[in-house]
Amino acid sequence: MGAVPEFSRAMLKPLGAPAGRIECYIEVPFDLGEKRCYPDGLIRVSRGSRTWVALVEVKTGRNELATAQLENYLDIAKEQGFDALITISNEIPSVAGQHPTTVDRRKLRKVSLHHWSWTYLLSGAVMQKEHRGVSDPDQAWVLGELIRYLEHPKSGALELDDMGGGWVAVRQAVRSSTLRATDKSAPEVVSRFDALLRYASLRLGRRLGTDVMHALSRRELADPTLRTQSALTSLTEEGTLSGAIRIPDAVGNVHVTADLRASQVTCHLDIDAPRQGRARTRVNWLVRQLKDAPGSVRIEAFVANARGAGATELLERVREDPDSLILDPTKEIRRFRVEMSQPMGLKRGRGRGAFIDSFLELLDAFYSDVVQTLKAWSASPPKLRGEAEPEPTSLTSTSLSSQDGA
Template structure:
């Protein structure tokens, strides 16, 4: 038998998964075991929840009694540091299975009764914002017990970034974390990528195209929530490749009031037919803005960059062109003039390469900033693959970052040059002061004497 057909032994095998229940049990056990074995990874996951550093213990299917019935949360995590402990129950879903409100509320009751700190849920659901939970529960049950959520995409991205970019202190622990990554990336693990815009997508898209969509229409809330989930998934996906924390960009008001963001999206969808959002990438010149125009059937990515504060307008345009040497000619440039309102001068990069003056509306006015944009046809299907909305957004955002954003650097002024005091001046003017000054060039001793004599 050829060795190519042999299955290599794995720490966390995918063979033998017979159904959803076995899939969830294996995923729970694998994840929690790795968290106890790889402190760097568990710390990366738990620190954002406000959990102090300490020894991590984990258990699966811990039994509890609640109102005369036996219930079994999928797992339990305990972090100990000295006499202090942080304990959370864990509920896990894989595949397309969604979290259940009634089940979560029962676990919250158990956590309160036992004096535990939190309930941690894990599923393929991606909430619109980090502060939101994908499942609604009775808020009264959250007075003494916190509820947190991890998506499998977040777990996989954090594991990859930790292993490949931040590093794991122990080589054997790095191998263990690599086995978890290998397992979660396997289709049979149940840890899925974001792959569906929801059952209301087609209906809402058609209504927007016909200009009959209204912000209070059924299905609108689900579509804008899934669009924000797509932005979070795009951030995790890009961050996994860059090895850094890429996050959706939200205003302070949107972070403080989670209801504000969907209202803004629904209003724009009704009036303009667009879905918009932005991604923050550390050390990039600006956010990566994403706009999906459902009426025009087009997705656009853009970023803004300040122009140099010195030089003629054409010098500033050339400064930008040099940074876009790897960008396609189809990139659209827009130049905004100082002390002006409204839209700026717009041209395609290919034309501006041939004639930079095309971006200059008035040679006597300074250019204050540029907008660089790249557009592509928008997919219409709700799932994943060719011709889908999700892939058209992901593909364009990746291409825009690779060809444009990662190559842009902000302008900085050159430091002032030291004046060379040894440079000779050809002749001292007849009206020069008899007293020597720093504004005068160096004089030969005889010339100084002659000048003094006069």
């Protein structure tokens, strides 16, 4: 943080820190009553007469943040007039901006509490070095060494590698239709799935060099309990876990659904059809963009003023016969859905036959084969009509005008 200003600026700006001189310290001692506390770090940013200070608490491996410890550090920050407390661990909250540890809200009146997962820090470092750039070569080397360290399996910066202790029980309960919303394991599985969506977003964004986000509505961002409740309802009533990922400049959000009854994971994306041309022309427009996609991709066509499902066919069949997606040539196709599925892994951890790996593999394949090849339709600009030849004499009723064509 102290050695690479571009990296520290990118990480600290969203927390409200000014752009200025950065100083970093470790294990600064503070007295809190009769106790002596040693936060893992302290960051101070100075710009003119303004100073922004944050304490830092770090956990590695499977160690989790402790409420009592964080509340002590919040009290210290308040006494010292500091601005924030930053926590770093392998915990990934289900909603961006939400802290994984519950603390007394009264202690946050004067001090803000922020959380970085190690995955988030690694993604930020890769995006800064590989995509945004570091002006100084020595600083770029330092940032590269941080990336190399965090990617090492013994660094303590772990990837998301577990769906939680209740995963197997919940999956079996869904298959037997015995899962209830009151089951204690269900909220944990929902939270882990949303954490997986955030992890997948950070992982994909690191490879693309852009900010990929877990897509939530404004209401869900304002009140995370709404997202939790809707996900619980979907899990108990339909046996599915679903969410969306927003990728900048993509034609639409990527929706991912895990069907625990069918043991299948599905990715789909909706794209508006062209507003001009016959139905067959619109189908061919989409098929041309999917020339390298596997034939197992499923396409669904929705027509105007129609309810329910549309005409559905596999891509390999549509390539041979575009009319297979057209039930009624007189109706206007307004939207397409492109979908890819694969069997779902069942294990709670990572590796062959694991749910997390099957989820990430499908998302990668769907993006490379479908999402990055699709472009939204845009109308061609109008063409100039032929101009009328000038009349040497005064205009008459039979003179050419701009409405008469060439």
